[in-house]
Amino acid sequence: MPSKTTSPATGAPIDAPGAAPALALEHAMVVMQPLVRWLLRSGVGFGATTDALKAVFLQEAARELERRGQKASGSGLSVMSGLHRKDVRLLLEQGAPQAMASRSAQADARVKPSAASRLVTQWLAQRWPRRLPISNPQPGAAEPTPRSFERLARQVSTDVHPRALLTELERLGLVVVDDTTVQLQKSAFVPDSQQTAAAQCMSSHVADHLSAAVHNLQSENTEHKFLERSVFADGLSAESVTVLHDEALRLWEQVFSVMVALATPLCEQDAQATPPQRFRIGMYCYSTRANTPNPPVSNDTGTLQEVTP
Template identity: 45%
Template sequence: MSELPGVDPGQAVGHDPRAQQALDGAAVVLRPVVRWLLRRGVHYGALTQLLKQVFLAEARNELQRKGTKVTDSALSVLSGVHRKDVRALSNEALPTAPLVPTPASVLFTRWVTDTRFRDPVTHKVVTCLPRHGEAPSFESLARETSSDVHPRTLLEELQRLGVVTVEGEQVCLSTERFVSRPEDESAAQTLAVNAADHLAAAVHNLAVGQQGFKFLEQSVYANGLSEDSGLKLAAVARDLWAPAFDGMVAAATECVRADNAREDTPYRMRFGVYYYHEPVPPKGAPGKPDGSSKLV
């Protein structure tokens, strides 16, 4: 059987305006990704090779979703990847990032959200726990959140991240938010899974009909702002996140406990909030919106 010719990228969109819209949108989405890659020393060639694997993986999923037999030819036609590359990459594993949080972040979240660690009068988080002993203590909390990692190891990791300090025989919180250090592998993994799930929600919403279930995916946009206003709104966003975080953790914990005895529990979820601001280039700068003031 003769080989199928490779697809000319310049003709991949054809005359379908929806395809061109998707490609234009992908260019916007990819800009911060490419910025990140360049700053990490990743060149164009490495990304194109990875994109072949991504296209093939998603093409396989799409064929299976439609009930179509998955063959090299079908994968090549749908993805535009040449058949010789389909065969060559068939056994290549696509990189993945862990979907579950680290033991350190699980412990931190339990500490700042579980009512057992709230002051009974003020309802504020108890910021210091005894290092050892029975509950409530850091040791007991560490053992209940992770059976695989020793409490001392968890404490050292939280100290390294600057999340807790040890003051005598007590372990004390030093921050209200758990954030990985930029140089840590977990920071890149967190970026990947958060951004991927955000995009997955948006892509799903574009694909379902008017009556189909749609995920929450909303934002507020404003420009014509000073730098001071941008920083002020960043603080507002953090303040708004705190009750949303507490409420969702409480609801998710209740659902996990309620579903614990069930066997039909294949679903996972992620709920997040982001905030971003930047100076807008002068009107007419390539790839950027105009600078007229607006709130949407």
């Protein structure tokens, strides 16, 4: 049986394939660069960040001990997390793990799209006209199942009144309403950058992307791995980047329509599934000058490659 290796910095056991402390920390710092950029621009400094991270390290250490079938004692949490036993004791007294678990539960709840988000998704996926009558036509209309905002809203939720959904969409700037019709203004549900919902959306997306990447990095070859692929190109002009970005948007609209059409009946079919599972598929584009932070995989110019973790 191979002997266990421990981190010289924290004393924490290392059993993840390829996850040597120096290597893991080096690449984690690359991931941290845009996150720190956002924190600094939001007025969050180093001290506040490190204080908050203590609770995160404690929570994840407790989860890791549970995964290994070990008791989450104060000593075990201290060794696993690298936190001083005094900090562990203080955080436990303050209920930090429970608070973090509550935040995680709230984050999982936020993962479920709002009724407004689901309505926009269905509106686009069903390829209904961008302008709809607000209410159902009177009996005797030419169309046997007339399309209206009211009908769409009741497909999405029977708990929220269509008028309340319409008011929320109007508040978010997603629709324009006149006396009898409603016009969809955007091709996706994208919260305003100044709203709390935008930060919640970003954190959910990035956390799931990172969770998939970490799972793939630490899984054995025989284990299930999540889809995580990208195409990287450099040596491009700004005009070429625009061409690629526009094409990516077009492709995403296709992926969006196909996946919503597939997922909608499956969600209805599996409504009573135990335990329930959640699934996210996403797509992103990013471009910047080649000499800015977060360098690409290759330092060569004029290259094109598929990046497969």
